[in-house]
Amino acid sequence: EENDSISNIALDRIDAIEQVQRDYVPSNIDIESYLANVVGVSVLQNKIENIQLKFSSNRFPYVMTKAIHDSQRIIDIGKRIIEISVIPNNELDALILSYGKDIEVLSPMYYRTRIQSIIKDSYEKYLGVQIDCTEP
Numbered sequence: 001e002e003n004d005s006i007s008n009i010a011l012d013r014i015d016a017i018e019q020v021q022r023d024y025v026p027s028n029i030d031i032e033s034y035l036a037n038v039v040g041v042s043v044l045q046n047k048i049e050n051i052q053l054k055f056s057s058n059r060f061p062y063v064m065t066k067a068i069h070d071s072q073r074i075i076d077i078g079k080r081i082i083e084i085s086v087i088p089n090n091e092l093d094a095l096i097l098s099y100g101k102d103i104e105v106l107s108p109m110y111y112r113t114r115i116q117s118i119i120k121d122s123y124e125k126y127l128g129v130q131i132d133c134t135e136p
Contacts, residue, residue, distance in 0.1 A: 039069055040091025048085050051092075052106040055080045059102035068095065081106065093118065 035041060037048050052075060055063055060080040063072075071085040086092060088111055096103055096115055105112040 036070070037085070037087050038089055038091070039086060039095055040089060042089040042091055043087060044089050045087055048087055049108055049111065050083055050085050051088070051108065051111055052081055052083045053096070054104045054106055055082070055099070056102040059099060088114075 034043060037043075053068075057080065063082065064074075068082075069084040069086050072082055073084075075081040075083050093115065096105060097118065105115045
């Protein structure tokens with residue numbers, strides 16, 4: 001309420017509930033429009049990005065029948081490339097990572113690098129475990 005903005009907080013971090021005398025959504029925000037350009041409910045910035053994604057031949061038909069986002073459109077059906085126009089956030093990162101080896105972020109480059117960095121960090125954690133397990 002003090003910030004006059006929307007935030008989402010995990011249920012396990014709520015210490016107490018107090019009734020307020022006004023709506024929890026600021027009156028100048030249309031909640032449907034506010035969430036229209038994100039996957040999930042976290043709006044971290046205002047810049048919508050055109051994100052191109054390439055899928056494996058096994059996963060592409062699934063993504064065509066269950067769109068990642070309402071903005072999804074086919075860029076190249078033969079190469080299995082789609083584009084979504086969204087504000088990147090943690091929920092989008094998690095969704096992309098959930099596709100594992102069946103997805104590749106093509107653009108924008110900063111977002112490709114962001115996902116690549118997450119995958120690299122995860123790989124390095126497991127690489128250490130593998131070395132520990134194979135050493136005498």
